Amino acid sequence: MGRGLVNRLLRLCAVIAALTLPGVTNAEDGYDLWLRYAPLAEDRAADTAAALGPVLVVSAPTPTIAAARRELERGLAGMLGGHRATGPGIVLGRARDLEGDAAREAAPLDGLPPGAYRIARLADGRVLIAGNDDNGVLYGAFAFLRHLGSGEGVSAIGGTSAPVYPLRMIDHWDNPGGPVERGYAGRSIFDWWHLPDHLDPRMIDYARAEASIGINGVVVNNVNAKAYLLEPRYIAKLARLADAWRPYGIRVYLSARFSAPMEIGGTGTADPLDPRVRAWWKAKADQIYAAIPDFGGFLVKANSEGQPGPQDYGRTHADGANMMAAALGNRGVVLWRAFVYSAEDSTDRAMQAYNEFVPLGGKFADNVILQVKNGPIDFQPREPFHPMFGAMPHTKLMLEGQITKEYLGFATHLAFLAPLWKEVLSVDTGRGGPVAQTIAGMAGVANTGSDRNWSGSHFDQANWYALGRLAWDPSMSSEQIAREWAAQTFSRDPAFLAEVVPMMLGSRQAVVDYMTPMGLAHQMGTGHHYGPAPWVCDLARPEWNPCYYSRADVQGIGFDRTATGSNALAQYAPSVASRWRDPKAIDEDYLLWFHHLPWDFRTRSGRALWPELVHRYDRGVAAVDAMAAKWSTLAPYVDGQRFEDTAEFLAIQQREARWWRDASVAYWQSLNHLPLPLGAAPPAHSLEWYQALRFPDAPGG
Template sequence: MPNALGRDEISAARVIGAIWAGALAVLSCAGPAHAEDGYELWLRYRPLPSSYAEGVAAAAPDLTIDAPRSATVDAAATELRRAFAVWLDRPLAIAHAGAGLSLCRVDRPCAEKLPPAAKQASAFPGAFRIDRLDGGGMVISARDDIGLLYGSFALLRHIQQQAPLDAIPQADTPRVAIRMLDHWDNLDGSVERGYAGRSIFQWWRLPGYVDPRLTDYARANASIGINAVAVNNVNAPATFLTPRFIAKTRAIADTLRPYGIRVFLSARFSAPRDLGGLATADPLDRGVQRWWRAKADEIYAAIPDFGGFLVKANSEGQPGPQDYGRTHAEGANMLARAIGKRGVVIWRAFVYDPDPAVERTMQAYNAFQPLDGQFDSNVIVQVKNGPLDFQPREPVSPLFGAMSKTQLGLELQITKEYLGFSTHLAYLAPLFEEALDTGGLGRDGRTTLADIVVGGPTSLIAGVANIGADRNWTGSHFDQANWYAFGRLAWNPALSSDAIAREWAAQTFAPDAALIDAVAALMMTSRQTVVDYMTPLGLAHLMGSDHHHGPAPWVDDLGRPDWNPVYYHRADADGIGFDRTASGSNALGQYPAGLAKRYADESDPALPFLLWFHHKRWDDRLVTGRTVWDELVMRYDRGVAGVDGLAARWGSLRGRIDAPRHAEVAALLKVQQAEARWWRDASIAYFQSLSRRPLPAGHAAPAHPLSWYRDQSFPEAPGR
């Protein structure tokens, strides 16, 4: 993505010139160990092997477009020409007719030449089909312009991987309507839980100057099917709803629109009070209702395709309808009626019960499940994948499957707030896939979380973005894979995390089978490795206070019991773990019976949720044959060994990946090796101080006494 494309107003001649100049720059420095900085992400168009290039050239000697002129069709044509300029060693000429590459809207005359299946394309927005024609050419067809753009990126992805051209035709349809990035970006350019530098939205310079990088951001999102962006933090002040900031948001929306991306704003519920001078923000107050209708009208006048509002209410100190004795449904519906059919309200279900005596993982269910059926049709209740807070491993939230009369959206976290920031290598697609594939959520016992969130005009999967102003966008090269995997799984939750890892590796590094095997194998083990050295056996929330960096299982002095790590592990001289069975908090009772039985089962040697749902004595014998104490130590050591394995496998790829990126990843893996040992040693030192058990034979003592680990402080930790 160097030589970033400008806004739509740039003339076609300048666009072609920029593409050709970029292609020449690429060709001049291409090679197996080409120096790169990661800016291009997975959109790296590099020369093809001659035999494969011949087939591409034969199938696409030129480009024919039969679709009404639009910024989105122009974006599709520009991207195709950008890539083929490299692959054909010449610009891709625009032809009026021919047997080359075609973009065809199925309501145009070009449809007469399409295969019958292509003429019956899905009406779901963004659906597309790619066909080989009898004359040897290729055609990308769709009912809408955005489908042509998505089809173009799909063809480019196919060729980047050097997949067989005879594997075409292909057809694809997004399974989820709203595929959204939630940016936790602040007015001052900082990013909450952001580990890749400052915000890419330069509010101070907007609207007069729009960084061309935003066009590259839009290209990357469109290439994986992301079609919605909330540009500001869910903890945002009402300032974002002022006319000055609506104008700034409009400039962003204008830049993203050609790539099929709608802009959302996080809205502060108290805005009528904060901005409008009203004495209240009560959602049943008519003055408040009028204020929100007028504000929605003002935004839509500036941004006609505005997506709607994302709201965090009555959570972590944020204002909300409960401040006035109203329900979440009454608050959400008031905003939804202000927006009307123009958009949606996304209402987050991440809430704290005012009474901390209610077990934390049960609070969202208690607050929202009784409201099932009370939300308007353009309200989406956005639920985190787990009932706690984006931990390295959690069971699914019990709200999924418990609100059949409400549109539920899935919220995932792409930024690794609890998985080592951008420092630790942790491929998150297995985490996402694990949640999506969880079954037993419906009455039939077969419904998966994916079944609940797919389909329909207000279906939603959202991800908390990991994008920042770092040159490589995400702070580390492998964190790009988490952005990529989120988009691909939001498009189609049935995709496998291994297949996604392979296509990402082929595009990001090289389409070499042995290299892809090595990189994908490394990625696929990385998340479990992090679980092992941070939160083994279903432990959770052991991270440092506020910044969530490093181990701090001893913390017990925060304002609410459920803010303290000791609340979650319940370790003492007798044992460890949180009893959430019927004999404890009975959080298991919020799940359907079949799923509750699976979560409570202790016969699986993986024991993924043992200490999440059970309090065990230290000397209890597990299905693995080890005691709880011995198993815990073994898991911590397995995590450390896993990171050493990641580093060794990455080291073996030296010379097969460009030196700058290889060196950056290797340096971060060294940090991860040290921090995995820190996690292991600090955790074992603390839990041993309670259990008073000796370490099992062959397992080393922590490097320092417990007091040393407790004394560590990190005021410079990012993402507060």
């Protein structure tokens, strides 16, 4: 009997068993995300109702505080089920508006950054939810519901929390007509055609979701920006969004095309030192702020992948960024992307951003922030941290992560990305501490779309959630984030969490193993980045070719980035470079990123490099099989629709993990002419079969 049929029979039996259990909903579509506010167990609901009570708002009912109250009442109504809260009540408000015992309990908020909140029990038994500003009140309300929704009792909920970073952002790569670049969840959620006259109610649910995880800024359009988005008709559309999101603490930002003054302003040039260009940007910023007083600022992709920029005029990135920053003044910020690479630059692609930006350290205006990808290439399943982190102490940097899984199996592969971001945030740069201490904020490239479940797959919601939680507090563990999300999204049952949380925590490593083990990178198909294509070597730009990154031949495999190769290793602090210089000492997850090694190089497992590679591919495939088998036992805890959706996607992942393993192994064998290790299964098809596959309709282009 085939594996697929066995899996389907197991799922059917599990679903039938689940339908006989109380408390499991027949179907949900995922629209409510982690804000489902599912009813508590009967005894817990009764106890919670007795401990709570009506919400007393002690501050003026601003739109934000009104939103906080609505959310509390909505969440409690859902979780308490048919129980009516009869306890002492909930006090909700700004710290400065409190008196007596409540004021004393809120005192720890004094001096904390904007958005901080405190939850405490007052002497009379009431629950206090206080913020040091309106947004803090809103975040506190969401936090209280998060604790309840994760299964905590009222008496256990308390403490003070403040955001570590002032900028906690989501970047959309949405195009005005509806397509989403690298989006795998349908079309754009932004209905620009009907704005400003009509606001889709989904925009409010989107804002609720962002606020619930502490996001306070949203870039609404693709970094490959269109100049016409700066025209008055689009400013009016953006203003309608800004008005709708303001009560949820969200400022709108816009990706701006650097050549806009020339394209829509008639300046004839976009030279950042030209007075006409500087005047145009100043007038444009004034026009935007007249419509949106709290406009966040511009995100700019310049001189990368063919986009216009200051280098077109012999100017530097600092010249371009500072010109736009001067136009904004102290009203907003310029987020200048450090993702650059050029067809005319023969330097190792991993080195180009460092080479262009680090010499400009200290030359950027105070309201310029360089937005730096987590690694030096491009959102790969695993990369070493970007060498710019820690190397520019006099310039503000923020970390850019990709929530949408362009290189990790799109929306169908289960890959929880908190461990990826934690690897980066926690690593010591050798220049002033861990990455988390060298940045001013975090931005995540969105995975949201028009699909009812927002993210294409139910588990991809967890990555949106994780980015927000880490941007609020980068010290959170991946396990804590996974447990919070799973409890609110699926089930609070400890038995369910004991199974699904470890599954999530191991999922990203599984993807690394079956796609790009041991430091390999960028082995994906051309353009769409779907599936394996390590054999591609003939594209116009060297760094577009997977062969560029593997450097595989009959002698060995890997990219030499030591002093005998590109010397990219020299861009890292000496203490870091010394750990990675020796192939026998380096963490083998980065081995082939920094070293070109013979196929018989002896790894720490005792295996030669070739059998170790095959072992890791097989380990990744086995991990996905284990996830699918585990999920098949969890139907009693999950509604039928979301259980089956996830099971079907895991079946896709099982098939595609084998495709990745077999195609990769077949290609490496064609180069090294080595036999498979003893016991390893041969690829299911010939190399030519895999090379002939074409995917002109792959999503996300």
